[in-house]
Amino acid sequence: MVIIIGAGLSGLITAFRLKQDNIPFKILEAKDKIGGRIFTKMTNNGTPIEMGATWFGRQHQNLIKILNEFGLAIFHQFQGEYYYYDDSDSTYHGKYKLPQQEPSFRISGGSKSLVDKLFEKLDEDDIQFNTQVKEIGKENEELILNTQNDEEYRADQVILAQPPKIWSHQISFAPPLPQELLHIAQKTQTWMEDSIKAAVEFEKPFWRENGNPATIMSNFGPFIECYDHSNQQEDKFALCGFLNAEFKRIDKARREKLVLKQLSDIFGEKAQNAISYHEYVWSEDDYVKWPKENLLQPHQNNGHPIFRESFFNNQLIISSSESATNFPGYMDGAVEAGENAFKLVSEILHAY
Ligand SMILES: Cc1cc2nc3c(=O)[nH]c(=O)nc-3n(C[C@H](O)[C@H](O)[C@H](O)COP(=O)(O)OP(=O)(O)OC[C@H]3O[C@@H](n4cnc5c(N)ncnc54)[C@H](O)[C@@H]3O)c2cc1C
Missing domain, CATH: 3.90.660.10 (Polyamine Oxidase; Chain A, domain 2)
Structure with a gap:
């Protein structure tokens, strides 16, 4: 079982690919909705209003590829x-x-059209809303996740599909993560926080x-x-x-x-x-800006190579837009990170 923490664009991309590959997974999402920093509000008049991610350019080929895959129109x-x-x-x-x-x-139709399409491909019990992961531990060969509701989940692989600054400050790991990783993650700016x-x-x-x-x-x-x-x-x-x-x-x-x-x-x-x-x-928004007083440079440590390593003996994988190589922080980066997390999990599973 693979557990993905976060139903933003990166987590949903990974979930969609795992579904296509028949690899069992579950998404744990802290909020009661999908999308994370993609947040299109519909007014009473039916106008889509982007409160989060909105624009992209021709250079954002990872994003354009997935939009084409779903036949989503752009303007x-x-x-x-x-x-x-x-x-x-x-x-x-x-x-x-x-x-x-x-x-x-x-x-x-708004940026939400993309996350809605990904969500449509999942089954109802593929995702658990209102579930904030607070602790990740290791017991024999399994990772044990504990949530704010005192629920326990067990996984062979865990994907952190939330901004590094959020997991590094809000989740406690046992055994602890390497100091270098923790330090860099805590100093990785969350784009647009x-x-x-x-x-x-x-x-x-x-x-x-x-x-x-x-x-x-x-x-x-x-x-x-x-x-x-x-x-x-x-x-x-x-x-x-x-x-x-x-x-x-x-x-x-x-x-x-x-x-x-x-x-x-x-x-x-x-x-x-x-x-x-x-x-x-x-x-x-506590899942975007945490801690509140922390001041970092725009894009600081975004795309750091350490995020492409895996931890806990290949069982813990880092995703989210901020970990991407090409356009970290952007929707394109979230797609790249989500696709890479899927490839890594599938390589590891097929190696056994
Ligand atoms: C105001 C604003 C404007 C933007 N404009 C653009 C733009 O024009 N173009 C562009 O390309 N990009 C833009 N972006 C960036 C873009 O939104 C992000 O790059 C992308 O949506 C990030 O997706 P993600 O999945 O990596 O992370 P997120 O969207 O942050 O998703 C992470 C998810 O994890 C959940 N979560 C966090 N902690 C936990 C936990 N402990 N347990 C369970 N769930 C948890 C969160 O609730 C969230 O749903 C903008 C962002 C903002 C905020």
Whole structure:
């Protein structure tokens, strides 16, 4: 039995491949839902709003391959011709022409379409929700996992499909992991752990009209980056982007008020008729940002070669996007890590 800890993109990819190969497995997921840092919210109006992973490019071939395997459609991120920029002392503010740039893409129906497809391929009892793994021990040839509900699971192989900083701080291992691994994992930044994503839904995309800027860049906010977030069919409209992380210090109602004011200051009265406001403060999510005070550089130790070793005599395998070689931290990295974890498990099992 293989146990995968985490039902994010990396864990679901591994589970899907194990299923195809008829290798018995179970996913233990701390939350009551799949997806992890892929979090597409559907508004009451049916607009898919990305609170987590959103964009990718042509270079992200691992991701593109799995999207093709499932026949999932993708579409261009609408950029328009202009962006609006402002800085804190208003030396520069106004409309500027966007430079030529590589196109970026989104998944039709939202990034959740990919994790939903993977999940559809699993059986109901392949996954146990609301199950946070707290301890991993070894007894004879088996690994023993204990959860926050005092449940015990036994496995021949365990895959850590959560960010290294999370497992290294939240799971206790007996026998202990090598000091070097633990140290590096604790100093591996979890991509986007400090982000606040926010979106405002509108009836009409006024930012696409009359040469208006469709992108906002600001060095103080609340939106520091904001993009068109219309759906592929172009019949649902929103603006979506990142808020200045400092705005986590104020409450949601105040953040919403300041976001709407920023949009009204830029676009005038058309921005005053928002249908809905959505946000997610990722640093408040204990499975993404832990410990709360830990400050690391963006991508620090991401893709470190130590994550490609296996531990506990080949029984403990490290996955998650942050362990990938090519685009660690991104969806592409999560697909690479998930595929690699599967290959490793299957090689080990077939060697016996
Ligand atoms: C705001 C934001 C924006 C992003 N934007 C982009 C983007 O535009 N493009 C892009 O390519 N990438 C983006 N990313 C990154 C992308 O979301 C991740 O690379 C990818 O989703 C990571 O998948 P994962 O499976 O490795 O980890 P995760 O998605 O973190 O999944 C880990 C899972 O493990 C579970 N878990 C954790 N601890 C335990 C435990 N002890 N027991 C059981 N379960 C546990 C968690 O609940 C979670 O479901 C963004 C991320 C964020 C947060």
